[in-house]
Amino acid sequence: SVIRDFKETVKNSFIQFLPSHPIAGTEKSGAEFGFSQLFVNRFCIITPINTNNDTINIIKQFWTAIGMQIETMDAEHHDRVLAMTSHIPQLIAYSIVSTAIELETHLKDEVIKYSAAGFRDFTRLAGSDPIMWRDVYSLNKDAVLEMLNKFTKDLSTLQKAIRNNDLTFLEETFRTTRKVRKTIEELGQAGSFDPRENKKK
């Protein structure tokens, strides 16, 4: 992990390290893709590795000043939450785009052409920085493999339901997940998607 790497490398006790990161952004990397409200009302997670409250307060003030809500958690818990909210969705997005481009050429071109039908959302994630994500999977391997296992089991349950034509199970599952979306919208964390092209590009 980042914390283990820090402890192994930095022996100078005058250097204070407080791991923290915002949960905000788009698939685009680089300062040119920032905008003034990027961090407003979004969460920033800090995972303190020492109890120096002065350091913690300085970092908190920095993030709060740009509009963020601070949450504190221990590193191991952080890794599991982020595996589920971020690292697994990202991996799945990469995976399905890979599946699409390994199809026979004719089908592959059509998948890209008709991407508006759901596939498009996955390509957005799959457009993120390859180096950053390579390192994420290396540094948060255990939690990623744990959550990936859970996902694979749940997908296999849905696969069986389709094979057995268990329409009741499918409908119930889809109703439950729909409620999650509503909750996220109510919490003001849904963002907004517009199927039209962004002309500002």
Place this chain on the structure above:
Amino acid sequence: SVIRDFKETVKNSFIQFLPSHPIAGTEKSGAEFGFSQLFVNRFCIITPINTNNDTINIIKQFWTAIGMQIETMDAEHHDRVLAMTSHIPQLIAYSIVSTAIELETHLKDEVIKYSAAGFRDFTRLAGSDPIMWRDVYSLNKDAVLEMLNKFTKDLSTLQKAIRNNDLTFLEETFRTTRKVRKTIEELGQAGSFDPRENKKK
């Protein structure tokens, strides 16, 4: 399939049926979520089951009049393309949101709270109409199971790469998928996502 159902049910040869549907829309159902440009520059797929060119032309004119580009394909091919562009991404979205809500309560609440980190894109799809999707999986079972198999194999390859710390393979995969996103943007089929909330709701 829809076509088989039609043939079995409707014996009146005066009734002409031309299956066609737009690839456009959002996760919201109902006329109130339409807008004037919803179909502009999007594709409409027609899968003719007879060769009555008058019928085909009438339907083509209808879709063209609201701004759509028409594509013709046979039904079996349509089912495979749509399984990949639409039905599998949708199923995966449902599946990962299910995985998240089956986590222990504490973790589940946090996954929802911190959804901005990738998970959010999946919840958007998972907010779609449960009845419609239940029927899609029932009606396009074969192609869905075929594509799901391919996806599961590719995900397992990525899982092994993470377990074995094969950073080169991960990085190469992520670079390749990034190109697909660029292509979709260049084709004008990417739509636009804004991480800020849509205040119009």
